Each structure stands twice: as C-alpha cells, then as structure tokens.
Amino acid sequence: MNRYLSNKKAIALFLLPALLIYSVVIIYPVLQTVYRSFFNWDGLSTATWNGISNYRDLLEDPLLITSLRNGLIFALVLAVFQIGLGTVLALACADPRIKGRKLLKTSYFIPVVLSVTVVCQLWIAMYDPANGLINRLFNLLHIPYQQNWLTSPTVSIIAIAFVNAWQFMGYQFSLLYAGVKSIPEQYMEAATIDGCSKWMAHRKVTIPLMKETYKFCLIVAITSGIGAFVQMLIMTSGGPGTSNYTLTYMIYRYAFMESNYGYACAVSVVLVALSLLATMIINKTFDRNEA
Amino acid sequence: MKRKYMKALSVLAALSLTISLTACGGNNSDNSASSGNSGAANDGTKKIQIKVYAQHFDEDTAKPFDYAVEELKKEMPNVEIVLDEAVQDGYQKLKTYAATGNMPDIYETDWITLQTFAKSKNVELLDSYPETADFKSKLNTGLESRLTAPDGHVYAFPYTGIEFQLIYYNKDIFQKAGIQTPIKTVDQLADAAKKLSAAGYTPMAIFAKEKWITTAFYAGLVTREDAKGFGDLEAGKPTALPTAFVTAAEQMKKLQEAGLFDANATNTNYDQASSQFYSGKAAMFINGQWEIYSSTEKLGDKVDWMYTPAKDEATYESSKGFINGAGSPGGFSVSPSSKNKETAVKVASFLAQKYSEYKYTVLGSPIVSVKVDKPMTGEVPPMMKRIADEVLPNVKSYATAVNNVQIKNAIDDNTQNILVSGFTVKKFTDNVNRILAKENK
Numbered sequence: 195m196n197r198y199l200s201n202k203k204a205i206a207l208f209l210l211p212a213l214l215i216y217s218v219v220i221i222y223p224v225l226q227t228v229y230r231s232f233f234n235w236d237g238l239s240t241a242t243w244n245g246i247s248n249y250r251d252l253l254e255d256p257l258l259i260t261s262l263r264n265g266l267i268f269a270l271v272l273a274v275f276q277i278g279l280g281t282v283l284a285l286a287c288a289d290p291r292i293k294g295r296k297l298l299k300t301s302y303f304i305p306v307v308l309s310v311t312v313v314c315q316l317w318i319a320m321y322d323p324a325n326g327l328i329n330r331l332f333n334l335l336h337i338p339y340q341q342n343w344l345t346s347p348t349v350s351i352i353a354i355a356f357v358n359a360w361q362f363m364g365y366q367f368s369l370l371y372a373g374v375k376s377i378p379e380q381y382m383e384a385a386t387i388d389g390c391s392k393w394m395a396h397r398k399v400t401i402p403l404m405k406e407t408y409k410f411c412l413i414v415a416i417t418s419g420i421g422a423f424v425q426m427l428i429m430t431s432g433g434p435g436t437s438n439y440t441l442t443y444m445i446y447r448y449a450f451m452e453s454n455y456g457y458a459c460a461v462s463v464v465l466v467a468l469s470l471l472a473t474m475i476i477n478k479t480f481d482r483n484e485a
Numbered sequence: 486m487k488r489k490y491m492k493a494l495s496v497l498a499a500l501s502l503t504i505s506l507t508a509c510g511g512n513n514s515d516n517s518a519s520s521g522n523s524g525a526a527n528d529g530t531k532k533i534q535i536k537v538y539a540q541h542f543d544e545d546t547a548k549p550f551d552y553a554v555e556e557l558k559k560e561m562p563n564v565e566i567v568l569d570e571a572v573q574d575g576y577q578k579l580k581t582y583a584a585t586g587n588m589p590d591i592y593e594t595d596w597i598t599l600q601t602f603a604k605s606k607n608v609e610l611l612d613s614y615p616e617t618a619d620f621k622s623k624l625n626t627g628l629e630s631r632l633t634a635p636d637g638h639v640y641a642f643p644y645t646g647i648e649f650q651l652i653y654y655n656k657d658i659f660q661k662a663g664i665q666t667p668i669k670t671v672d673q674l675a676d677a678a679k680k681l682s683a684a685g686y687t688p689m690a691i692f693a694k695e696k697w698i699t700t701a702f703y704a705g706l707v708t709r710e711d712a713k714g715f716g717d718l719e720a721g722k723p724t725a726l727p728t729a730f731v732t733a734a735e736q737m738k739k740l741q742e743a744g745l746f747d748a749n750a751t752n753t754n755y756d757q758a759s760s761q762f763y764s765g766k767a768a769m770f771i772n773g774q775w776e777i778y779s780s781t782e783k784l785g786d787k788v789d790w791m792y793t794p795a796k797d798e799a800t801y802e803s804s805k806g807f808i809n810g811a812g813s814p815g816g817f818s819v820s821p822s823s824k825n826k827e828t829a830v831k832v833a834s835f836l837a838q839k840y841s842e843y844k845y846t847v848l849g850s851p852i853v854s855v856k857v858d859k860p861m862t863g864e865v866p867p868m869m870k871r872i873a874d875e876v877l878p879n880v881k882s883y884a885t886a887v888n889n890v891q892i893k894n895a896i897d898d899n900t901q902n903i904l905v906s907g908f909t910v911k912k913f914t915d916n917v918n919r920i921l922a923k924e925n926k
Binding site for chain 1: 575577580583584601602604605607694695696748749750751752890891894898899901902904905907908916919
C-alpha cells in the first residue's frame, strides 16, 4: 500500500510540470475567454459586466447564420472530398497491382507541406474569371459554363472549401492509407475465397474495419470546416460583403476590426461548443453503430 | 533514494524558475530601453530619446518623415528620434503595445483607434498644451475637424488636410471611345461604361477587395445628394436610410448594371487595379487624391480627374463644392505613459508641421494641415494644380465622418455587395437599416 502511495506521489510529481504548463497555456485562457464573454470589453479599457447580452445579441446577429451555413458547407465539402476521394486513393495505393504507388503517395502529400498563402494565391489565379485556368479549361472543352468563382456569393464558399480540401487531402489520405494497411491480408483473402468481388470485399470488410479511422477523419473534417478562416481571409477577405464569413472570421472581425473583445469571446465560446457538440455526435453515432 | 529524487526535482524547479525570471527581466530591460529615455550622445551631452511609431515604408511616407526628423535635429538637438516602423495591420501592433503597457512616446494612428485609446487612457489629451494653441493658430481653413475631435478634445497633431476621392480617367481612351468630357451625370457615366465595354476596355478599375474604396465611391454619390455625407447617419440618428443614401445606392447599382466595374472587382487588389489603369486596359480608376503622383508618373498628360457625377447637371454644378472627404482626428499622438511627455508633445507638433511642410514644398500638395510660409520647390503635377486652383478655393463644405464602427462596417460590407450581380438595392437598404435601427435606437 505504501509503495503504491509513493508511486502515486511520484506520478503526481512527474505530472505536475506538464499540468502547470497546461493550466497556464490552455485552461487559464479558455476560462478567461468564457469569463470575458460576459463583459463589454474593448480589449484595453476596464471591462463592464454585460450578463448574457453578448449571447443574446449573437442570436440576433445575421452574421451567425451566414457563418454557420458557410461552416456547414465547408465541412461537407471537406468530408466528401477528403474522406470520399481519400478512401478511393488509399485503396488504390494499397493495391499491389498499381504501379508507381510510392510516387502517387508522395504526390498526394505534397500540397499539405506547401504554404497556405502560396496555395491560395495559386488558386486565386486559377479561379480568375477572365484569365484563370478553370474557366479557360471549360472553354477549351466546350463546356458552356463560366463562373466568377471568387466573387459570386453562392459559389465562392464552395470554391474556397475545395482549395482547403485539395490542400489537406494528403493528410486525410495518409490516415486512411494507414487504416487500409492495418487490415490483415487474411481477411481480404478469405473474402475473395468466399467469392466476393474486389468492390464487395472493400465494402463489406475494409470499410467497416476502418470505422475508427473514419471517425477521426470525420471529426477533423467537421471541426476544420467549422473553424475555417485563413483561406477566406487570403482569397476573398471574407467578401463579397460578408458572404464568406465563418465563425472564426466573425471572431477576427469583432476582436480586431471592431475592438469588441467581449462579443468576440462569446463567438469563441459558441465555436468551441459547436466543435465539441459535433465531436460528441460523431462519437455517439459511431459507437452506437458499433454496439 | 526518495530524498535524492526530491532534491533533484527541487533543483530542476529552481532552475526553471530562474530561467523564466531571467527571461522576464530581460524583456523588461529591453522595454525600458526602447520606450525612450535619456541616452548619451557621442559628444557627451545627454540626449532625450523619443520613440516614434510612424509609417515609413515608401516614398510618400518615408521622405516626409525623414525630412521632419532632420529638421528636428536643428530645432531640438537634444532629442533623438528612435523610429518604430508602423505596419499596415489595422493598428493591431499598436493596440498590442497599449495592452502590454509598452506604448511608444509618439504614435501615428486613426480616429477609430484613438477612440479606443481615449477610453482606455492610452492617449494624452493635448487640449491645454501651448503647442496645441500654436498648432490651432497655424491650421488651414476648414480643417478644424482634423485637429479637434467630435468630443471637443485634441488627441493628435495632423499633418495632412482632408483627403478625398477622385475619379481618374485616361483621356486617350475616352477620346477613342468617343466619350464627351466632363461627365456630369450618373446616366452619362453609365453610357460611358457601355461604350468603353463595347470598345474592349474595363470601364473602371477598382480595388474592391478593400471595402473602403467601394464606400468611398458611394460616399461621392451620397455627397452629391447630401453635403454632410455619412455624418448624417450618426448625427441625425436615423433608424432607416435617408433618401439621399437610397438614391446613391440606386445610382451605384445602375452603374454596376451598366458594366462600370469588372466582374472580378470585389476580388481585385490595389496592384491589380492600378496596373489595369496604368497599362491602358482600364479607362478609369478610383482612389484618393494621393494617387495623382503615381498616375502622373505612369500616364503623364494622358490622365486627368473628374468630379463624381450627380443625378442631373444642375445638382452636379450646385454640389461641386461639397467635398466627399470627411475630416477626422488623426496624426501624431502622444502616450500618457511617456517618461518625457512634455518633450514628446513638442516633438509631435513639430513633426506634424514639418511633415506638412515637406508635402507642400516638395510634393506640391495643398492638402496639408498647417499653413506653410515657404515656397513650393518641387514640380506640381497639373492635376494637383487643378485641386489647388479649382477645388480648394471653392470648397463649400467637407462631408462629416461616421464614427460608429458598426454603421461604418455595415456600409463597407454592403457597398462592396452592390458590385455583385444579383445584390439588390432593397437588400442594401434592409441590411444597413437593420444596423441603423440597432445603433441609433
């Protein structure tokens, strides 16, 4: 018993520095954000107690609806593109019949290590309505579709989400590829002996066994979508108007452009709450299916 | 064993504390050095160091500042200026200085930031300093709003006058497209846009990725209808847009529908828009009067500016003297935490005056805050001469600024939206009215 207690003390002592650092750099700022969300505060002057006014105002803020809608679209595009296409690519790269798999695997990951700024600038040029590659390609292929990709309030959010999905698909691909490779080959062999086609074997064996990987990938895609910001800032500055705003863009605007830090803190709390809620729903859904 | 282990942990904890405290101490010493105190000059005399946070990144900002500093050396040899170059970040760096109690002695900022600094006591009230009275006596006519804030206080010494937006146009392109000048009405401008599009030109290059420029264009149209400009949205406390503002929105929409702006306008930055104009692809360009120097350099006598058109010729003629620029306080402010506050106030006033002097004498700009008694030495571009001879002597009034950030942002967002197909004037008025009803209740 004594030995056990002394071990506990030693564990606590070893954990203490990390806990201290964690408390200072994570717990304290989070609690401060929640606390400040109940104040009217410009970041410099003395804060005045505001009760739940910031949250009440937020409910009536038209930017909230725009931001939530955009976050959802962003998350959907990421989920479909990164996980859907990522799965196809992961299965293809795991197939020994495909030649040049190593090169493919590397090429999918290259965009991940590129600078977001560079990628955004590249796509701004590609999306240019007059001289951009996309519209020119449509012309070349005689597809009668020309679009103002980044200046149309309806299309631009999808166009921007696609850039994010394209750039970080390699990250999701690497997770999915690891998931595919972790499935013992005997399972596939058994399925093949039982007369399954390749597609059916993947549908009935590979994909169900990768549930945990999918769960993680989906959480990453959804929370990235809700919190997306950099691409909007660089590619359209949130415009035209506020059509490309997300919750994080709202925080940026209220905190840094309007010096309304109390309100921005309230938006941050909503952002964190939504991310947690999405994570919980995904976890519950996957766990229920498992049961 | 246990004691040994505890001892090792204590030593480790003490070490990490020491390191962190040393780091903090290091920061403090750095801060005190950079906040500007006394220092010894090479000749042994004691110099007062004044840290100035100012724009210093191109010819327009660096040259006048350097000139002012050189002049200061003659006037106040005991003062040494330590420049902290301002970054174009919406004054975030400055706000961080304020939040961390590390303000420079003198800093350059705008009215929006000054309002926050006034509330948080990060700006020195200059009302009762003799330098302020002296500055007031030298102020150019009509520029009171640049020095004295709407709340009656003086927070900064300005160096420019009230700046305003102009529509620049390429005379050669206009001639080729068969467009008569001057354009006086919105209908004439819409016709010109159609003719220019048909001739293969972008009618007007606008860097509408920056929202302020669409607001500036809209302000020009509003000022033709209401001399006070945006000021009426705050002073009059309307809960819905007054007629003048709706009319201006309808005019802007009409111009958008006539093809005045490029389809990619809301995603075009300054470099792209200006290069369209300077390369002869765009016939018009909108920017402040400060663009005169660049446009003269790039296009020579091909370029001129025109007044913002009005609903009809009579309104155009009668409202030409209403200037769409709104005077708001800004310039060199002083930090109340400066250890050499009295000196800093003197230096701020001196820098602002000499900055003006450079702009007037060398650049030939009449849009400066104080009267300059020295002759112009530089070559004055003809477009600037037109402003000096034609506009400034005939100014009837300057527009007033809207100080409310939410109202200003609502106008910024929605004027940018007008440039997008499908965005209606009704949506514009509904969106702005929602904010007005909230802010002016």
